[in-house]
Amino acid sequence: MTPVLKGLIAYPITPFDRYERVDIPLFRSLVERLVVSGSHGIAPLGSTGVLPYLTDEEKEAVLEATLQQVNGRLPVLAGVSNLTTERTVYHARFAENAGAAAVMILPxxxxxxxxxxxxxxxxxxxxxxxxxxxxxxxxATGGLDMSPALLRRLLEIDNVTMIKESTGDIQRMQQLRRVLGEEVAFFNGSNPLALAAFAAGAAGWCTAALNLIPELNSLLYQAVLANDAEAAREVFYRQYPILEFIVRKGLPRAIQAGLKWQGIEGGYLRSPLTPLTGTEVQELDQLLSAENVSLG
Amino acid sequence: MTPVLKGLIAYPITPFDRYERVDIPLFRSLVERLVVSGSHGIAPLGSTGVLPYLTDEEKEAVLEATLQQVNGRLPVLAGVSNLTTERTVYHARFAENAGAAAVMILPxxxxxxxxxxxxxxxxxxxxxxxxxxxxxxxxATGGLDMSPALLRRLLEIDNVTMIKESTGDIQRMQQLRRVLGEEVAFFNGSNPLALAAFAAGAAGWCTAALNLIPELNSLLYQAVLANDAEAAREVFYRQYPILEFIVRKGLPRAIQAGLKWQGIEGGYLRSPLTPLTGTEVQELDQLLSAENVSLG
Amino acid sequence: MTPVLKGLIAYPITPFDRYERVDIPLFRSLVERLVVSGSHGIAPLGSTGVLPYLTDEEKEAVLEATLQQVNGRLPVLAGVSNLTTERTVYHARFAENAGAAAVMILPxxxxxxxxxxxxxxxxxxxxxxxxxxxxxxxxATGGLDMSPALLRRLLEIDNVTMIKESTGDIQRMQQLRRVLGEEVAFFNGSNPLALAAFAAGAAGWCTAALNLIPELNSLLYQAVLANDAEAAREVFYRQYPILEFIVRKGLPRAIQAGLKWQGIEGGYLRSPLTPLTGTEVQELDQLLSAENVSLG
Amino acid sequence: MTPVLKGLIAYPITPFDRYERVDIPLFRSLVERLVVSGSHGIAPLGSTGVLPYLTDEEKEAVLEATLQQVNGRLPVLAGVSNLTTERTVYHARFAENAGAAAVMILPxxxxxxxxxxxxxxxxxxxxxxxxxxxxxxxxATGGLDMSPALLRRLLEIDNVTMIKESTGDIQRMQQLRRVLGEEVAFFNGSNPLALAAFAAGAAGWCTAALNLIPELNSLLYQAVLANDAEAAREVFYRQYPILEFIVRKGLPRAIQAGLKWQGIEGGYLRSPLTPLTGTEVQELDQLLSAENVSLG
Structure with missing residues (x-):
């Protein structure tokens, strides 16, 4: 069976206007950037997309806008996580009907x-x-930690076919691979673990970094495909400070600031989330300006 | 200024029918039990009331039902916590307009x-x-830990006048008292810390235990008011195993099971929450049956 | 059976001379202060006495000096903890032969x-x-955490008759009391928990604070004996900042600095331990100078 | 400057006789096995060698026996860690005089x-x-965690030239590499991180696993030198269950049991350490018997 997803899965932010309403046209332009910059899948309504801060109607509008914009060029992985089972079922059905290739569920x-x-x-x-x-x-975000044993149990459910691991602990991925076997695709969702996770056999990398540094992300993945550990290490360390920064500051805030730094409109955040402070922006500026990040 | 609240603040569960719809008539009967059994305030829409699992409409219905049922006999403390600031404002205004004495906000x-x-x-x-x-x-539930220094800063906001501490760490309460001074009322929200918190000067105890063992809870509070440390200790240890159990198992699940054990209708839970397992119910049964809990 | 120990158990520091040799005459004078200032037992070679940093010969000299100085006025509880079982046996036998009333063992x-x-x-x-x-x-010091269940098991050994709990978690003490029953004496070794531990039924308080503020420590214990929760709370908060400080900074360093502040010779520390920094001494100075600590 | 050490650094256990005395002849035979099986350095008196459980005289005897047995064939890295600075200096001088190539110091x-x-x-x-x-x-063993910033500071001391990281957190190694630069040699001391650490650029692997599975360890290192990520991953997962097991059970106990399983005399442990239980030995037996470990 050909897997639905592999490689670099891109997580767009959900931008807001100054009144904190979802800005769909801006969202579509941000999705378009991700589609054309080397991503292998688009994942709206994830943590980066501040899923839990959106109303049901907003979630539906964001997913529909994604599917229209992507227009079949890449598979769309829809986030449908919700506190209650009833609402999760509701959004999962909506995603299937709308044309998503798969859904992602965080308990x-x-x-x-x-x-x-x-x-x-x-x-x-x-x-x-x-x-x-x-x-x-x-x-860290969902508040629940699923053990490798529980994840294996979930994989016994027919259409649960993929695992995304974001604990930030490489040993967890190794245990997963040991428990699940080589066949099961596991995806790394912890940006600072990108290199180690690929070394450990991850099938893909789910990342918001593609909003900011898609070339560096792609070079890493290419080095992995080429089985070139040294090249992978070299290009990883060029992006590592940025990966570490965006995780430390929270993806929506950090990506929005990074887009602005690059001269790209990233919209507003929804309260209580606030923009990075001046000092934080300065730190990001230094990281993005560093010679080793530029690609020429 | 007379404080709005002190003493024993009771947290009702939100009961559901078999189709997982909020059961308002049953809710009102559960609130009535709390009003007449020694509580000094009623706090709907807290963690015990599974606030985050309810829709906006359900939250409004629950609050209105509480106010109607209490009918001025006790102050009502309305939970209005929400992920977004906009929705928190919305529910806080609703609570004020509906007649709540105060609102409780968890970040x-x-x-x-x-x-x-x-x-x-x-x-x-x-x-x-x-x-x-x-x-x-x-x-543990909200995912954010506010330091004593931050709580002091919040108290500088005019109508933030009360603190509820539920970390389960007595040193935290002592630091609060040290940082905030004796005048500021702090409430204990950690059931197993009831004795230690009163010893440390807590103004009140926010608890779901009043649904199950109001007499024991009241005896503890009376011993505290009487400055009788030995009596407080004695009655605390009689209820400690139950306090520890309901926290360990999660308040909504444990309270619902405990009501059933007492022959009181507690309704259904909303998925993904499920009833206690048979083994867990047996453990609860032993705790509630123990001679030292009975009051004769 | 009359218990060997109860009440306030005092832990002397082990002072060194400028060449980092144990200063036995100074040690004896520090022990004498503890004997005459309200302690109910003397416990050399504990954490405060930097047991693990001493040679076997030094340990023996310190214990003998303690017994000579105390001269039967109070029971002596000798620390004999060691990484190996063989050395622990050796020091325990030495303590018994030398005349210690009991030994304390940290795994x-x-x-x-x-x-x-x-x-x-x-x-x-x-x-x-x-x-x-x-x-x-x-x-925190020994690197091993013994559960209440393991402690209960240890109490099945004939001459293991006392428990000292220093995790700093009041719930642990409550579980101990529940698991062990009321009869078994448990001692609190966590200074900031002094009030809560007595409220929970501790038989005694093992503390280095007696080196610095014996009057406040004694007033707390007297209020506990008098079953006066309010007085206990009042006098506890007067000493709480100091208790919190000495634990945060490490007992040997903090006690030595506090003795010096009071004009009492406390000797030198053994490397790698170093004296408190200037800023730390200033903080301690403020705490000890505060009106609420003075006893006048 | 040619680094003193790189590659696979082997940590022998310290075997005891039935009376718990150090068994020097047996120790020498275990060191010999390590010398001839592909190690690039020998590190006696480490955690595996139960350094802190030995007397000063025993430490000296073990180091001298190592140097005599190795006899210049490989560099010897002597563990000289001690709680006090004075004893650390003493053992470091002894190691230098005896002919060790370098010393390892854990605070x-x-x-x-x-x-x-x-x-x-x-x-x-x-x-x-x-x-x-x-x-x-x-x-985990030493009880102190040195930040990358502190480790960088230590490297400013002239002859502190190597770092060994054993937190088990790959992000820590990445931060080290970022903070220290590419030139500084860092060694991985966490067995389950062997693959990830090499991917991240570790100069070597300090391991007790060489006592049990030197061929697999060497194959991993060769794949790393060959820049063959796939081969490294494949051979890593063959040894990962064993690496995980020996860390989980404690290196001295697990290595001793593994030697016995292989028909090699490993002596006795020193109390309070005890041999693996029957169930633990069975688990180890299954891991070592698994086809993927055998080398044929």
């Missing part, structure tokens, strides 16, 4: 969920759709 | 917020209403 | 020990002596 | 040390010897 926490509750949550959603599901582990 | 995280973002969030809400605000710190 | 870690290894370690030492053993849990 | 904690205390500790030792020093960061 979200207010109350911590038991493994059985998480399993049942995925199972209920999976039964309601027929497109593939990427199970997404990111305790 | 919620998907993306971690900076201290400045949290401050601005509170400030924006505070300006939009004129009733008092209880700033609520609970990293 | 020490370089390699983490399993519960069985810890149990066997205590059992081997216990069989080699006939005086009581205080099992001491302090993961 | 050890009972009391946590400040950055300044750690710096001064290294500086004092460095001034006392003229051979190179490897600064070793391993919070």
């Amino acid at each position: 979200m926490s207010y109350w911590k969920l038991t493994d059985d509750e998480i399993f049942r949550h995925y199972e209920t959603v999976a039964r309601a759709i027929s497109i593939p599901i990427m199970a997404y582990n990111n305790p | 919620m995280s998907y993306w971690k917020l900076t201290d400045d973002e949290i401050f601005r969030h509170y400030e924006t809400v505070a300006r939009a209403i004129s009733i008092p605000i209880m700033a609520y710190n609970n990293p | 020490m870690s370089y390699w983490k020990l399993t519960d069985d290894e810890i149990f066997r370690h205590y059992e081997t030492v216990a069989r080699a002596i006939s005086i009581p053993i205080m099992a001491y849990n302090n993961p | 050890m904690s009972y009391w946590k040390l400040t950055d300044d205390e750690i710096f001064r500790h290294y500086e004092t030792v460095a001034r006392a010897i003229s051979i190179p020093i490897m600064a070793y960061n391993n919070p």
Whole structure:
């Protein structure tokens, strides 16, 4: 079976206008940049896209705008995570009907969920759709940490076929690979782990960095495909300070500031998120200006 | 100034019917039990009330039902926490207009917020209403940990007048008291810390335990008021295993099971939350059956 | 059976001369201060006494000096913790022969020990002596955390009769009391938890603070004995900033600096430990100068 | 300058006889195995060699036995870590005089040390010897975590020329490389990170695994030297379960059991360390028996 996704999966931000309303035209232009700059898939409504800060109607508008803009050029991976199972099912069905290639689901926490509750949550959603599901582990944002054993269990559900790991712990990926076997595609969602994850056998890299430094991201992936560890290391360290920065500052805030630095309109953030401070922008400026980031 | 709240603040669960719709009549009967069993305030739409799992309309219906049922007998503290500032303002205004005595606000995280973002969030809400605000710190559910220094800063906002601390770390409360001075009312939201928090000077105890063991909770508070440390300790250890259990299992699940054990209708949970397992119910049964819990 | 120890157990520092040799005459004078200022027991060779930084000969000299100086006025609790079981047995026997009332044993870690290894370690030492053993849990210094369940198991060994808990988590003490029952004496070793631990039923407080503020420490204990929660709280908050400081800075460094501040010779530290910096001394100065600490 | 060390640095265990005395003849035979099986350096008196559990005399005997047995065939890296600065200086001088190529120093904690205390500790030792020093960061055993910034500061001391990182966090190594530059040799001391660390540019791997699976270890290093990422990954996953196991169980216990499994005498452990349990030995047996470990 040809996998639905592999390589570099791009996560657009969701831009707002000055009244904090979603700015769909601007969003489409940002998606277009991602499509033409080397991405292998587009993933709206992820953490970068501030999914949990959007209303149901906004989520639908963002997904539809993505599909229209991408227009079949790349597979679209739709984020449909929600605190309740009912709303997750709702958005997953919407995504399937709208034409998404797959959906990404993060188990979200207010109350911590038991493994059985998480399993049942995925199972209920999976039964309601027929497109593939990427199970997404990111305790830092979602508040729940799924063990390799639980992820293996989720993969027993028919259309759960992909794993995205964002704990930032390379040993976790190695355990995943050991537990799941070589066949199962796991994706790295932790930017500073890009090099180590590819070394460990990741099938792809889910990243917002493609909004800012797509050439460097692509060069890394090419070095990986060419089995050239030295070249991969060299190009990774050129982008590592930026990867580390955008994660440390939060992806939506950091990407918006980086776009502005590049002279690209990135819109406004939705409160309580605020723009990077002056000092933070200066730090980002130094990182993006460094000779080793430029591509000539 | 007489404080709006003190003593035992009761947190009702939000019960659902078998189709996972909010069951307002049942909710009102559960609120009535809390009003007549020794509580000094009623706090709907808290963590126990699964606030984040409700739609805007459901939140409004729950708050209105609370106010109608309480009917002025006790002050009502309305939970209005939301990921976005705009929705928090909306619900805070609704609460004020509906007649709540105060609102409780937990800064919620998907993306971690900076201290400045949290401050601005509170400030924006505070300006939009004129009733008092209880700033609520609970990293385990909300995902953000507010330092004593940040809480002090929040208290500089005019109508932020109360602090609820739920980290479960008694040293945090001691630091709060040291940083804030004796005058500021801080409330304990960590059930297993009830004894230690009162020893450290807490003005009140925000608890879902009042749904299950109001007599024991009240006896503890009376011993505290009587400055009788030995009696407080004795009655605390009688209820400690239950307090520890309901926190460990999650308040909505544990309270619902405990109500059922007492022969009281507690309704259904909303997915992905599921009822306690058989083994968990057995453990609860043993705790509630223990002679030292009975009151005769 | 009358317990060997209760109340305020004092931990002297081990002072060094300028060449970093143990200064026994100075040590004896520091012990004498502790004996006459309200302590109920003297505990040389604890963490405060930098036990692990001493040679075997130095340990023996320090214990003998303590016993000579105390001269039967108070029970002496000798620290005999060591990485190896063989050396722990050796020092425990030495302590018994020298006349110590009891020994304190912290399981020490370089390699983490399993519960069985810890149990066997205590059992081997216990069989080699006939005086009581205080099992001491302090993961911050010793590197191992003993669960309430393991501590209960240790208490099944005949002469393990006391528990000292220093995790700084009040819930741990409550669990201990629940697991061990009311009869077993547990001692609090975490200074900032002094109030909460007494509220929770601690039999005593093991503390280096007696080197600096014995009057405040004693007033707290008297309020506890008098079952006066308000007085205990009041006097606790007067000493809390100092308790918090000495723990944060490390007991040997902080006590030595505090003695100097009071005009009392405290000797030198052994490298790599260094005196508090100027800024740290200033902070301590402010805390000790504050009106609420003075006793007049 | 040609670096003193690179590649695979082997850590022998220190075997004991049934009376828990160091067994020097057996130790020499274990060192010989390491010398002839592809190691590029021999490092006695490390964590694997239970350094902190040995007396001064035993440490000297072990080092002398190593140097005699290696007899110049490979560089010897002597562990000289100690809680006190004075003893560290003593053992470092002994190692230099005895003929060690370099010394490894872990800052050890009972009391946590400040950055300044750690710096001064290294500086004092460095001034006392003229051979190179490897600064070793391993919070899990030593109890202190040195930041990349502190490690950079240590490298300003003349003969501190190597860094060994054992936190198990690949991001830490990446930060080290970023902070220190490409020229500084950093060594990986975390076995499960062997692949990721080489991908990130580690100069060598300090490992006890060479006692059990030297062929697999060597194949990994050869793939790294050949810039063959795929081969490195393939051979890494063949040894990963064993690497993970020996770290999880503690190196001395796991290596001793593994030697026994291979029919090689590994002696006894020193109490409180105990042999692996039957179940643990079974798990190790399965890992070592697995076809993917055999080399044929």
